[in-house]
Amino acid sequence: MKDSIVIYPSPGRGHLVSITELAKLILTHYPSFSITVIIPEAPFETGSTYEYVESISATVPSITFHHLPTTTTTTTTSATTSSSSLDIQTQTFELSLQNNHNFHQALLLISKSPTIKALILDFFCNPSFKISAILEIPTYYYKPGGLSSLTVFLNLPTIHKNTTKSLKELGNEEINIPGMPVPLRAKDMPYPMQDRTRKVYHYFLETAIQMPKSAGIIVNTVETLEKTALNAILDGQCTPGQPAPRIYCIGPLIVSGDGSRSGESRHECLNWLDMQPKGSVVFLSFGSLGKFSAPQLKEIALGLEKSGVRFLWVVRPPEGAVDANLESLLPQGFLERTRDRGYVAKSWAPQVQVLSHESVGGFVCHCGWNSVLEAIRGGVPMLVWPLYAENKLNKVSVVEELKVALAVEAEDDGLVSAEELEKLITKLINSNEGKLIKERVMGLKEEVSVALKEGGPSRVALANLIESILKN
Structure with a gap:
């Protein structure tokens, strides 16, 4: 019986495709695994993924897709946040939170046959970390973005601690982020991090606190492209007061194929x-x-x-x-x-x-x-x-x-x-x-x-990731 890896993406097309390409990459080099991708059904627009999922199901039998039941997200709001201002990031975190029961049941079902060696969790699915902790499944986070944006994300707890103001109040004030090539204007920080009275801000803050405590963070990048950011993270500059997270730069993960949609000729x-x-x-x-x-x-x-x-x-x-x-x-x-x-x-x-x-x-x-x-x-x-x-x-x-x-x-x-x-x-x-x-x-x-060739940094990072998973 093959050991199993479970992957849990957020529903956005860019997230689902990228993390499924990670599954394909793992199986290409380490075919001894079976991989289950658990797909949440979102009640909001995410970009069509049907053709992509159908194509993977038909061509990569070691990847199985498990669809969770549809759930309707509801979000409580603070006194300073109206329900009309809900954004897709809030809804995505809420979807993960409300799906925790369904997600728990799916993991129990999967674990009845092969041993689940690891869960790879999209960072937007952070509310589900508590489920893998209950089941004692080693959990890795997947970050489809690059290392530079990860440095900003990991620094959010420090920014939160050092000021009582929301970033949107700071406007053009510059913030020095370890790993970024230049200081960032507060107003150029990602929208969900702008207003600390919004629920999405606290979802991001909780995720930034939790990610370094995981078994590791898998990043869709090439370490030679972002050396400054990587060194800042590994040196602990982005997570003061706690051990630096393990980082696995396994990119680039790019969809293969001729670009035609299922059943269509060349565009x-x-x-x-x-x-x-x-x-x-x-x-x-x-x-x-x-x-x-x-x-x-x-x-x-x-x-x-x-x-x-x-x-x-x-x-x-x-x-x-x-x-x-x-x-x-x-x-x-x-x-x-x-x-x-x-x-x-x-x-x-x-x-x-x-x-x-x-x-x-x-x-x-x-x-x-x-x-x-x-x-x-x-x-x-x-x-x-x-x-x-x-x-x-x-x-x-x-x-x-x-x-x-x-x-x-x-x-x-x-x-x-x-x-x-x-x-x-x-x-x-x-x-x-x-x-x-x-x-x-x-x-x-x-x-x-060069990074993608045997012995290149992305392939070495992949080997290190698999070695870590097999030790679980």
Whole structure:
């Protein structure tokens, strides 16, 4: 009977896919395990994962998916927090908390046959740590983001202790975080950490306290990309007064395959890219939850048109306009005027395959960590436009430390103008500065390639992780 590893992701597509790729990686190198992925059913939008789960079920029999029953999240609010201000992070923590009974029953069911050697827990599932503790299952946390954002996260208890104010009250005041290349403005910290009167803040605080006490933290990164952050964590600078956590940098975890959805042929945008000159196309895509207002979509379109650069743009309809066609979302005549040098895809494109295509010379993205790793793996320089979660922290890493990206600057009203986009896209694709960024990202691409080879740091970290699990 094979030893078992149980994986518990949060329901977001980026989290589920990334942690399941970890399961695939473990089985590729250590096939003696069976792995069960326990999937919570969220009552809110998370990005479709059906095709991905079906594909893994059909191709990797050692991975089993166990779906928990649907539950409805309810959140109590403090006197200073209205129920209308609930955010997806709060709901995600609440989902884990309310699923604890179902999760407990699932673990008992799984443990009837193979021995559960370890639980790998998404950090948004921290409320379920108490269940694995009751069952005495060694628990590791999985962080789909990078080490730089982890340093900020682990420092939250220290920040909380050192000030009685919420970060949003500190505004432009700078905070020195061990492991970050430059001080951070308080207002650029992740939204859930901004207001200590909100419930989500305390979920994050509890998680930051609990994670270092686990068997280890698995991070989707390459240690050579984030040496400063790694050293700060291992030296104990991020967790003063307690032992430094064990860190396993096993990335990058990137979805493999040809990019086609189940039952579909090769995406037409890849055929279009085949006909474009090498390095000439800027690719714009903003994650599974990245949406813009109608005015912002029009500014993006005008900026692309004025730049004269070839482009592949994934457009998601604004909230409340799910069925809108592309013509109604974009400036009148835009599609016709740019049809010889542009391709607009509605809602989705095979991002990994696009970024691996030789015609792509730049990537405008929200700076989600998965997108950053995919761009580096493809050797594509970035123009970053942080939208949510830890995007602003990732921006600091890729712009200030790795120096493989430019960053957009919004107006006072939050809008990024057509002129700003035109200037930066042109710089990224056609300037000497853009060429230098390209050279740097190609160097990092080689570092990542070396890390993934036998004896490379990511493979050594994976071996160390498995050795730790087997000792349990």
